[in-house]
Amino acid sequence: MATAAQPKPLQGEPMTVFMGPQHPSTHGVLQVKLYTDGEIVNRAIPNIGFLHRCKEKIGESLEYQAYLPYTDRMDYLGAMNNNWTWALAVEKLCGIEVPERAEYIRVFVGELNRIASHILLLATFGLDMGAWTPLLHCFREREQILDILEELSGGRLCFGYVVPGGVNQDMTPRAMELAKKFIAQFPARLDSLNQLLSFNQIFIKRTANVAIVPREMAIDYGFTGPMLRASGVDWDMRRDETYSIYNKFDFEIPVGEGLKGTVGDCWDRYYQRILEMYQSIKILEQVIEGFPEEGQHKGKVPARLKPPKGGEVYVRTECPRGELGFYMVSDGSNTPYRMKVRGPSFCNLSILEELTKDMFIADLVATLGSFDLVLGEVDR
């Protein structure tokens, strides 16, 4: 079994290096202050906030429905799921019902977006590790998903599609055709990507046994989603705290097993996403099979939402990067009194300082890559 080399201190002159905010492997505007001793990082302190856009403050000054575009731009790689979580929170606060057909469309776009997000991790993580080819393959696959989502919503990155009460536009036959075509060929493509990257010896040597997060540590730091499951915790909101119509579908929750190293290492976190993509395909097949022939795509929603005074809800759902939470407080007016966003990347990133003590700089890149950060959501 491969084990990561233990760094030996050089005892040379310590040096402080700023990694980012313009650095390809920080995946956005993240700055990490590194206290280094040669190749070894003694301490890495993340500095965030470069992309802070006062989303919570804006939320307090806009009417409920008007906040939709802002949710897109938090986690811009999982915009559908963000729309959805926000819509669920508003629906719970205002007591809005969602028609069944709309629920099917929501699961449809949500799972497609999950694949689009995970496949981008595959691409960029490979790139961080020096593998250029998978990126091109991954973008070819992602393009097909974006075509489907564009057909439905008109957008390719920020959709603004899932709204309180349902979805903006009804399902089209063309989107269904494209999805069927995509689902038929995607698992085989994923298999070949596995051969190309996942089980590549060089890649395994770079990622297995690196930055191991044990189960207790993951829970203590508030890990959620694939990061948590890679550490061996069998928990998925879609199954265990089911929302929408996920209870109708049959799918498995993969959990990190430490196949190539130790449970909760970088390779596990990476492979977790691969396994989840297979499950998303499984869900999508069932969505298409059971898709209602008729029905509304949007329920009745008043033009101006005014939830009762004193209402407060906390809604969380399973997004590509983990559990996104919206905590909304109403004071009876047509704008929220307080809107707190619990971004999964924010919580996941907070572990970085403790995790990267006495680590090679190259391993730090692997660690950051396996976190699948979206800084739009960290900074909000």
Place this chain on the structure above:
Amino acid sequence: MEHLEIFNLLREKFGEDAILEHIVSGDEKDPRDPFILLKTDTLEDVCRFLRDDERTAFDMLHCLSGVEAPECFESVYHLFSFKHKHYVTLKVCASKSNPSVPSVASIWSAANWHERESYDLLGINYEGHPDLTRILLGDAWEGHPLRKDYKMPEHDRLKELGF
């Protein structure tokens, strides 16, 4: 455990005085998640008890939010237990003139950044926090933007321009 059972357990353990208010789940007309309002000085003991006790085992702090209520600054804790798969929401109130709440960063590491964020945007002082500095805004920033009386830096200029 249901919210009510946790409430009863806490009342038994810490006495009637420790809990100021208990709201059970509302209905359609009053959509409200249940919560327990605690006395500020008992927060740390209660949190430690909730984490360590076998019956509750709240091993995860899911979210920590600061809220400026009309009368006080609230700090809201959404806890979750992977062992029992149950939730509880705790709240404490801090005075408007000197908002200060004990830190729970030593109990859940996740609280560290959440408390810094809440300090940054709302100016709630988390006593005992290892490094209570601004996190989203720059160190030189003045004021706490999520406070209701916060004036945007451009406020006067925008008014001049007629916005």
